[in-house]
Amino acid sequence: xxxDTAVSKPHEALAALLSEDMGAVNALIEDRMAxxxxxxxxxxxxxxxxxxxxxxxxxxxxxxxxxCGYTGPYHVHLAATVEFIHTAxxxxxDVVDESAQxxxxxxxxxxxxxxxxxxxxxxxxSRSFQxxxxxxxxxxxxxxxxxxxxxxxxxxxxxxxxxxLRTDEAIYLQVVRGKTAALFSAATEVGGVIAGxxxxxxxxxxxxxxxxxxxxxxxxxxxxxQGDSAQTGKxxxxxxxxxxxxxxxxxxxxxxxxxxxxFWVRTIxxxxxxxxxxxxxxxxxxxxxxLSATRQDALAWAEKAKASIGQLPDHDxxxxxxxxxxxxxxxxx
Amino acid sequence: xxxDTAVSKPHEALAALLSEDMGAVNALIEDRMAxxxxxxxxxxxxxxxxxxxxxxxxxxxxxxxxxCGYTGPYHVHLAATVEFIHTAxxxxxDVVDESAQxxxxxxxxxxxxxxxxxxxxxxxxSRSFQxxxxxxxxxxxxxxxxxxxxxxxxxxxxxxxxxxLRTDEAIYLQVVRGKTAALFSAATEVGGVIAGxxxxxxxxxxxxxxxxxxxxxxxxxxxxxQGDSAQTGKxxxxxxxxxxxxxxxxxxxxxxxxxxxxFWVRTIxxxxxxxxxxxxxxxxxxxxxxLSATRQDALAWAEKAKASIGQLPDHDxxxxxxxxxxxxxxxxx
Numbered sequence: 261x262x263x264d265t266a267v268s269k270p271h272e273a274l275a276a277l278l279s280e281d282m283g284a285v286n287a288l289i290e291d292r293m294a295x296x297x298x299x300x301x302x303x304x305x306x307x308x309x310x311x312x313x314x315x316x317x318x319x320x321x322x323x324x325x326x327x328c329g330y331t332g333p334y335h336v337h338l339a340a341t342v343e344f345i346h347t348a349x350x351x352x353x354d355v356v357d358e359s360a361q362x363x364x365x366x367x368x369x370x371x372x373x374x375x376x377x378x379x380x381x382x383x384x385x386s387r388s389f390q391x392x393x394x395x396x397x398x399x400x401x402x403x404x405x406x407x408x409x410x411x412x413x414x415x416x417x418x419x420x421x422x423x424x425l426r427t428d429e430a431i432y433l434q435v436v437r438g439k440t441a442a443l444f445s446a447a448t449e450v451g452g453v454i455a456g457x458x459x460x461x462x463x464x465x466x467x468x469x470x471x472x473x474x475x476x477x478x479x480x481x482x483x484x485x486q487g488d489s490a491q492t493g494k495x496x497x498x499x500x501x502x503x504x505x506x507x508x509x510x511x512x513x514x515x516x517x518x519x520x521x522x523f524w525v526r527t528i529x530x531x532x533x534x535x536x537x538x539x540x541x542x543x544x545x546x547x548x549x550x551l552s553a554t555r556q557d558a559l560a561w562a563e564k565a566k567a568s569i570g571q572l573p574d575h576d577x578x579x580x581x582x583x584x585x586x587x588x589x590x591x592x593x
Numbered sequence: 594x595x596x597d598t599a600v601s602k603p604h605e606a607l608a609a610l611l612s613e614d615m616g617a618v619n620a621l622i623e624d625r626m627a628x629x630x631x632x633x634x635x636x637x638x639x640x641x642x643x644x645x646x647x648x649x650x651x652x653x654x655x656x657x658x659x660x661c662g663y664t665g666p667y668h669v670h671l672a673a674t675v676e677f678i679h680t681a682x683x684x685x686x687d688v689v690d691e692s693a694q695x696x697x698x699x700x701x702x703x704x705x706x707x708x709x710x711x712x713x714x715x716x717x718x719s720r721s722f723q724x725x726x727x728x729x730x731x732x733x734x735x736x737x738x739x740x741x742x743x744x745x746x747x748x749x750x751x752x753x754x755x756x757x758l759r760t761d762e763a764i765y766l767q768v769v770r771g772k773t774a775a776l777f778s779a780a781t782e783v784g785g786v787i788a789g790x791x792x793x794x795x796x797x798x799x800x801x802x803x804x805x806x807x808x809x810x811x812x813x814x815x816x817x818x819q820g821d822s823a824q825t826g827k828x829x830x831x832x833x834x835x836x837x838x839x840x841x842x843x844x845x846x847x848x849x850x851x852x853x854x855x856f857w858v859r860t861i862x863x864x865x866x867x868x869x870x871x872x873x874x875x876x877x878x879x880x881x882x883x884l885s886a887t888r889q890d891a892l893a894w895a896e897k898a899k900a901s902i903g904q905l906p907d908h909d910x911x912x913x914x915x916x917x918x919x920x921x922x923x924x925x926x
Contacts, residue, residue, distance in 0.1 A: 297771075374707070375688075376752060380745075382741075382744075387742055398726065401734065402723075408715075409719035415712045416634050416716060420631070
């Protein structure tokens with residue numbers, strides 16, 4: 261291991277620092293996504309895993325474990341566990357959202373069918389539980405099985421909350437904690453737990469993952485309205501068209517006049533949208549400054565993440581984790 | 594506990610004998626299917642759990658544990674785990690099969706939507722892992738996470754094998770072991786493991802569950818062609834219409850003339866069916882005696898189940914488990 265200072269993006273620097281560990285994680289993922297009897301399983305999984313993505317979550321587990329001085333083999337199992345849970349969730353999300361694209365490629369539900377996505381997702385969930393069981397550590401089993409339940413609960417909550425104008429910032433935060441932050445915080449927490457870190461450090465790692473995940477999701481929701489579609493790979497206003505209540509709209513609804521509220525009822529709750537509606541929605545967000553308020557929220561969560569990880573001892577990895585907290589909100593200008 | 598000899602069906606007698614334990618299982622299921630934040634979860638789960646079913650799988654876990662002298666609390670957790678895995682599987686199966694009815698009621702995917710069925714299924718899977726983790730027993734965690742992976746693998750295999758005429762009896766058995774027998778055998782095995790039974794008794798419990806599950810599924814597949822629809826709640830030939838290759842057809846395909854093979858290619862592989870095709874399919878099964886051969890297979894697996902459980906010490910519960918093996922094939926005449 262050695263810090264490659266020529267790399268400027270912190271997640272790339274972290275990947276370089278942890279490249280040996282990440283190689284072991286990738287080999288384990290490759291090994292466990294196989295299936296003796298059902299070739300459809302590695303086909304579907306390879307399509308998604310092969311598409312890349314930053315592997316941020318498993319890297320967080322490796323980083324947390326190394327930061328706490330772990331020298332055993334099981335951080336690799338835990339990192340692969342986290343990536344399998346994430347991949348299973350993506351497969352099921354794309355079925356639920358009827359998505360056609362993911363990471364710039366057609367989704368598995370489009371290339372194969374919903375059936376394959378549902379069942380291969382179940383397979384990867386099961387594989388993730390096998391992997392975590394192999395660590396023999398009941399604390400990590402408890403943390404990761406709790407995280408899985410929180411993720412599924414958050415997704416179900418989102419089903420009903422997304423198009424309901426009564427959804428306020430507290431409910432939004434619950435959904436975000438479920439669908440995104442729960443896996444981030446479990447990823448960092450189990451890294452500390454497997455390393456036998458003390459309770460205060462484990463709590464700080466959890467808080468870092470929690471705040472980082474929330475910052476990450478708020479940034480994602482904001483970029484949906486003000487991102488550069490060439491960079492994000494999404495069209496501006498996809499969430500509006502899909503009638504997803506996210507923070508910029510929730511803040512506008514909270515301050516809406518009666519007439520504006522009627523607009524949100526029609527476009528989000530009833531889903532009766534016309535061509536000019538997105539522009540009007542953006543004008544209302546501008547009127548109340550909700551995009552910049554949302555940006556402030558994301559930045560505040562990133563600061564919270566940095567303060568939490570700052571409680572750990574001085575270490576190259578700690579500084580890169582601080583850098584990653586800045587990085588996830590750096591796309592917001 | 595006390596054996597109610599007035600009850601003639603062995604699973605009802607077992608339910609009576611284990612009624613206190615089953616009460617605890619039902620209370621635990623009720624408690625854990627709740628969700629603080631997402632009321633959709635208990636709604637969907639209650640619809641399925643409330644519809645009843647015989648609760649055969651959790652009862653097998655309780656029975657195995659009691660038969661091996663267990664007096665602790667965790668057989669209840671394991672039985673609830675097994676029922677949650679089963680319920681999650683049913684929710685996902687109904688999405689995959691696009692089913693409209695289950696246990697004589699509309700399916701959850703019909704009453705709510707596929708999204709709810711996928712995500713609530715994921716929630717119940719996660720809940721099942723939380724429950725098994727609470728036992729603190731790494732052996733049962735290993736057995737149940739392996740079983741979950743085998744179930745999902747069996748379901749994926751079935752996706753591709755069901756309409757492929759190359760599917761032979763060996764592949765059929767793999768699918769059946771996955772989609773049905775893996776949970777039966779895990780259910781009985783973990784009962785023995787939690788009770789600290791010796792290796793030979795645990796193996797006998799596993800073998801009993803495995804053979805019972807296979808007998809159960811073969812009987813189910815046979816009844817699809819010769820059952821009384823008033824009793825089974827299914828129409829004769831549903832599997833044929835849904836192009837599912839099951840044992841009675843696999844045996845007929847294996848002996849088919851070239852012309853008969855063309856018929857199976859058209860109706861099963863290509864799915865181009867006409868009204869008279871089911872009658873012709875039944876005539877071909879009759880020609881080769883495949884329904885009675887399938888019945889012989891089911892009876893042989895039931896005998897194997899009885900021989901396996903017969904290796905355990907004399908006990909009321911052991912005798913009822915022997916009775917259950919006879920019972921699952923008793924519908925075949």
